[in-house]
Amino acid sequence: MxxxxxxxxxxxxVERAAQMLAAREPVTLRSLVEGTGASTMAVYTHFGGMxxxxxxxxxxxxxxxxxxxxxxxxxxxxVHDVAALGVAYAANALASPALYRAMFDAVAExxxxxxxxxxxxxxxxxxxxxxxxxxxxxxADPIGVATRSWLAGHGLLSLVVQGVLPADVVPxxxxxxxxxxxxxxxDDPAACRASVARxxxxxxxxxxxxxxxxAGGPGL
Amino acid sequence: MxxxxxxxxxxxxVERAAQMLAAREPVTLRSLVEGTGASTMAVYTHFGGMxxxxxxxxxxxxxxxxxxxxxxxxxxxxVHDVAALGVAYAANALASPALYRAMFDAVAExxxxxxxxxxxxxxxxxxxxxxxxxxxxxxADPIGVATRSWLAGHGLLSLVVQGVLPADVVPxxxxxxxxxxxxxxxDDPAACRASVARxxxxxxxxxxxxxxxxAGGPGL
DNA sequence: AAGCATTGCATAGCAATGCCATGTAACGTA
DNA sequence: TACGTTACATGGCATTGCTATGCAATGCTT
Numbered sequence: 001m002x003x004x005x006x007x008x009x010x011x012x013x014v015e016r017a018a019q020m021l022a023a024r025e026p027v028t029l030r031s032l033v034e035g036t037g038a039s040t041m042a043v044y045t046h047f048g049g050m051x052x053x054x055x056x057x058x059x060x061x062x063x064x065x066x067x068x069x070x071x072x073x074x075x076x077x078x079v080h081d082v083a084a085l086g087v088a089y090a091a092n093a094l095a096s097p098a099l100y101r102a103m104f105d106a107v108a109e110x111x112x113x114x115x116x117x118x119x120x121x122x123x124x125x126x127x128x129x130x131x132x133x134x135x136x137x138x139x140a141d142p143i144g145v146a147t148r149s150w151l152a153g154h155g156l157l158s159l160v161v162q163g164v165l166p167a168d169v170v171p172x173x174x175x176x177x178x179x180x181x182x183x184x185x186x187d188d189p190a191a192c193r194a195s196v197a198r199x200x201x202x203x204x205x206x207x208x209x210x211x212x213x214x215a216g217g218p219g220l
Numbered sequence: 221m222x223x224x225x226x227x228x229x230x231x232x233x234v235e236r237a238a239q240m241l242a243a244r245e246p247v248t249l250r251s252l253v254e255g256t257g258a259s260t261m262a263v264y265t266h267f268g269g270m271x272x273x274x275x276x277x278x279x280x281x282x283x284x285x286x287x288x289x290x291x292x293x294x295x296x297x298x299v300h301d302v303a304a305l306g307v308a309y310a311a312n313a314l315a316s317p318a319l320y321r322a323m324f325d326a327v328a329e330x331x332x333x334x335x336x337x338x339x340x341x342x343x344x345x346x347x348x349x350x351x352x353x354x355x356x357x358x359x360a361d362p363i364g365v366a367t368r369s370w371l372a373g374h375g376l377l378s379l380v381v382q383g384v385l386p387a388d389v390v391p392x393x394x395x396x397x398x399x400x401x402x403x404x405x406x407d408d409p410a411a412c413r414a415s416v417a418r419x420x421x422x423x424x425x426x427x428x429x430x431x432x433x434x435a436g437g438p439g440l
Numbered sequence: 441a442a443g444c445a446t447t448g449c450a451t452a453g454c455a456a457t458g459c460c461a462t463g464t465a466a467c468g469t470a
Numbered sequence: 471t472a473c474g475t476t477a478c479a480t481g482g483c484a485t486t487g488c489t490a491t492g493c494a495a496t497g498c499t500t
Contacts, residue, residue: 009448029487039450040488046448050487108383148397152368155375163328177368180404181397189404229477249458259479260459266477270458 009038010046014056021057021098054102055111061103062116068092069122078130079192082149083178083199085123089153090170091203097161104158120150130187137186145185152177171200229258230266234276241277241318274322275331281316281323282336288312289342298350299412302369303398303419305343309373310390311423317381324378340370350407357406365405372397391420 016036020027029040029050036042047053072088075081093100110116127149128142136145156173159165178196183189236256240247249260249270256262267273292308294301313320330336347369348362356365376393379385398416403409 028485030485041449041451044449044488104378104382106382107379144393144396148372148393148400151375151379151393152372152397153375154379155371155373158324158375158378159327159371162324162326173364173368173371176364176404177372177401180368180400183404184396184400184409248456250456261478261480264459264478 009042010056012036013038013043013046013053014060017053017057018060018096018099021102022096024098051109054106055109057099058103058105058107058109059111059115061099062110062119064099065089065092065103066115066119066122069119072122077195077198078126078133079135079182079187079195080199082123082126082130082182083175083196084203085126086149086153086174086178087199087203089119089150090157090174093157093161094167094170100157100161104154120146123150127185130182131185135187135191136182140185145181149178149181152181175200229262230276232256233258233263233266233273234280237273237277238280238316238319241322242316244318271329274326275329277319278323278325278327278329279331279335281319282330282339284319285309285312285323286335286339286342289339292342297415297418298346298353299355299402299407299415300419302343302346302350302402303395303416304423305346306369306373306394306398307419307423309339309370310377310394313377313381314387314390320377320381324374340366343370347405350402351405355407355411356402360405365401368401369398372401395420 013032013036017027017032020032025031029043032053033040033042043050043053047056068088068091069085072081072084075084107116123146124142127136127140127146130136131138131140131142153174156165156170156177160167160170175193175196179189179193182192182196233252233256237247237252240252245251249263252273253260253262263270263273267276288308288311289305292301292304295304327336343366344362347356347360347366350356351358351360351362373394376385376390376397380387380390395413395416399409399413402412402416
């Protein structure tokens with residue numbers, strides 16, 4: 001094989017795209033490579049085109065999300081841990097809203113679809129542990145409960161990220177929905193609320209440097 | 221005033237955009253006016269540009285949604301009616317997935333933001349009635365419960381519409397989440413499940429002529 | 441070590457997109 | 471009927487993503 005491909009170029013371009021996304025700058029083929037020294041053809045050799053670049057960016061977003069979820073510590077209270085994953089999910093989305101939007105803009109197209117499932121798997125594991133430790137009913141469905149939590153969280157955050165809802169409603173709705181879902185799965189209502197509320201009190205997501213904008217900016 | 225503005229042109233363009241959206245055709249300035257006899261300037265006269273056209277299309281989507289929700293009949297069982305609104309919401313989204321995507325693509329920008337709230341108001345009214353008729357706790361929060369139902373439904377449908385989740389999981393997740401939220405609001409678990417399940421059994425959304433596609437097509 | 445095939449990528453140009461400056465014609469008002 | 475205002479058709483512009491072409495760098499082969 002000739003001229004070994006420089007793997008750094010690929011990473012740098014994805015990184016730069018994510019930065020431009022966070023900076024609300026329009027991510028175009030030419031503006032992306034500008035300043036990197038690379039030419040527009042680099043995007044085609046490494047990604048096959050702009051859709052390929054977006055695919056890579058989305059993948060990067062899901063990788064970061066998984067990293068963040070996997071870093072949530074396991075405590076003695078499994079229900080608290082389930083809620084803590086919700087906090088981490090929200091924090092990740094609010095830290096870079098534009099990336100979150102891009103992730104789900106064409107989420108069906110990913111380089112590694114299984115990579116996106118890994119985040120959900122973390123949540124499923126936490127719910128399963130709650131059941132195993134007796135907090136949920138023996139016939140509770142961890143995948144179903146985790147999926148519904150994820151769906152509700154996504155619905156909430158996708159609207160917050162677009163500026164339809166303010167960020168400060170996230171904890172409230174999240175607590176209520178999580179409590180409702182886990183109580184329906186068998187947890188004691190009072191104990192559940194205490195566990196969930198504690199998780200959200202501990203780590204309210206920081207809006208970050210990249211707050212939601214009022215309208216569709218020039219970027220994606 | 222000279223040369224009276226033809227209000228039909230506006231409607232026809234919005235209508236055509238919605239049709240092209242449903243047909244998975246790329247909606248571009250030139251392809252939109254092609255065949256209508258109008259020229260590209262018509263879009264600027266009536267909408268000020270493509271963003272304005274999308275704004276009008278989104279508004280049209282929310283108007284249709286409201287129409288559909290308002291048409292849901294009121295029965296003797298208010299909890300059933302709340303669930304029936306969820307069925308109607310899902311049916312509306314699945315009937316024209318591309319329009320649903322467009323609606324929430326920049327939902328913060330609407331011609332009449334209050335128009336989008338009218339749909340939610342219908343749901344809030346149904347929840348409030350459930351509380352007034354004693355199905356929910358006296359201190360239940362209709363706006364909160366309705367909003368969380370809407371958020372969960374939106375999270376689910378936005379992913380279904382993008383082809384991440386198959387349409388056949390909609391009833392299952394919808395029933396479970398609705399039961400969880402309404403039970404948490406005070407309804408009796410068994411009665412709640414019966415009411416909600418009946419609504420979804422009666423009117424399972426038809427995928428329509430416009431099923432979700434596997435990947436980002438040429439259209440929006 | 442030399443030659444060569446293969447690959448990375450810089451250049452330049454193409455089609456299509458949204459947008460707008462200009463001109464023209466239609467309509468209401470006087 | 472004359473006029474001023476408005477709708478809109480035409481043509482051209484900048485920008486977008488994309489690709490045909492050529493060159494140079496690299497590793498395999500002998």
